[in-house]
Amino acid sequence: MDKLMIFWAVVFAVAVVFELASMQLVSIWFAVGALAAFIASFYLPFTGQLAVFIGVTALMLIVTRPLIKKLKRPAVPTNHELDLGKQAIVIEDIDASAGTGRVRVQGVDWSASAKDGTPIKSGETVTVVEVSGARLTVEKS
CATH class of the missing domain: 2.40.50.140 (Nucleic acid-binding proteins)
Known part of the structure; x- marks a missing residue:
């Protein structure tokens, strides 16, 4: 396992630990991006891995954040x-x-x-x- 794989594994672990500690859905997107970059580290150089990390994180934010905000909205009593x-x-x-x-x-x-x-x-x-x-x-x- 080379240093970049370890780097992405650490980024993933830190993001997951931070997410579990906060329970506010603030770092889960970075964890998914780091996991994708970790997988990309088997095939791509660092610039490609970084692009995968940024792209997947941004995609997760754009796609899932509105859904999460809607689900977390407090119920308004009738x-x-x-x-x-x-x-x-x-x-x-x-x-x-x-x-x-x-x-x-x-x-x-x-x-x-x-x-x-x-x-x-x-x-x-x-x-x-x-x-x-x-x-x-x-x-x-």
Whole structure:
């Protein structure tokens, strides 16, 4: 194994160790480029190996970085998930036997049912404890 092979193996190892330590996807592209340059060291002189390293690293950055950024994007809660734990006003009596009930949360009207099935009168304040589709499950505050 000549010195260039060792050089590319060390670059690969350092990039992998740094990636594992950071877990931020900052050096994985260099590791792939170094691996390609290591393989190229069997067939090409140093300038060719360097070109392979730069080319593969750049290609990996261009192709995979947008995909990785999209995958790492934090999930944005939907509007109804934001309503969990919020106070609501009953605007139509909640009656499990009749299947009726409406509440208003932050100015938006929702179908509602009581968590324990007990009737709740219009005008009472309730807390949203669950969201199921377009129906909120509430309990008395």
